[in-house]
Amino acid sequence: MALVFELDPKVDPALRDGVLALWAEVSNAGGAVGFVPPVTPDDIRPDLVKHLAAMAEGRGRLLVGYDEEGAVAATAFLTLNTHRLMRHWLWLYTVMVHPGHQGKGYGRDLMDAAARSAREIEGIEAIRLTCRGGTGVDRFYASCGYKEVGRVPDAIRVAPGDDRDDIVMLLPLNPS
16 A cells, blocks of 8 residues: 655644654664664654754745554655755755565655655755765665765764765756
8 A cells, every 4th residue: 555645744743753753763773864773752853843943934844654544654854945046956854764664665655755746846946865875775766866966975974983975866857
């Protein structure tokens, strides 16, 4: 069964807690979403608050994928640029699919939903994201149409002696 996606859902305690739980599950399963295990939802809460503040200010959008039980199963944050010379593209942050749903095609569904959502935002011509090297996720994003446009060697320190490249990828959005 496919996920049901919603852009800009009403943020209530259930959604907030669902996103926090998803973020912790993904992080603790080794997902490269800004943390290294072990983490709790309380560890993640300050980062979510920053995203929610950006949303309240009109600088960010939340895309949520719900599973057949209505639980938060996937998310991505679409963050608009505030710099006047870069308003024609946006950032895609914190792309997550619940570990229990891996292998069902939900990651590709999430990336397709993110591209559709970005196309609906007036003036947006491309999506940019970064990913942690050494995870293989760059190959996944490439299979979704993203091209590597930059790489900063050893920019991400996961642990002492475990530095990873910061890979920048871009998806041009064709007019729909």
